[in-house]
Amino acid sequence: MSDENSVYCHDCQAILKNDLYIELVRDYTNEPIPNVPYTLTNNKMVHSGTSDSDGINLEKGLTSTPFTVKIHPSQSV
Numbered sequence: 001m002s003d004e005n006s007v008y009c010h011d012c013q014a015i016l017k018n019d020l021y022i023e024l025v026r027d028y029t030n031e032p033i034p035n036v037p038y039t040l041t042n043n044k045m046v047h048s049g050t051s052d053s054d055g056i057n058l059e060k061g062l063t064s065t066p067f068t069v070k071i072h073p074s075q076s077v
Helices: none
Strands: 017-023 037-041 046-050 056-063 068-071
Touching: 046 056
Parallel strands: none
Antiparallel strands: 017 056, 037 046, 037 068
């Protein structure tokens, strides 16, 4: 019996990966936080990036589990 037409995925981890836009903003003013390094973590992965001049970055291939974001500003934001 072949699982070629199976309802189960052949590579579930590849299917569960997503591209995600990260936008860093200040809590009360909702203003972007530009050019700031950050770290995304969950129970299986640690991923680092830096926001662009609009406080945004595209992260590719993340798993579809919740992440915690930690901002590493070189100065107070």
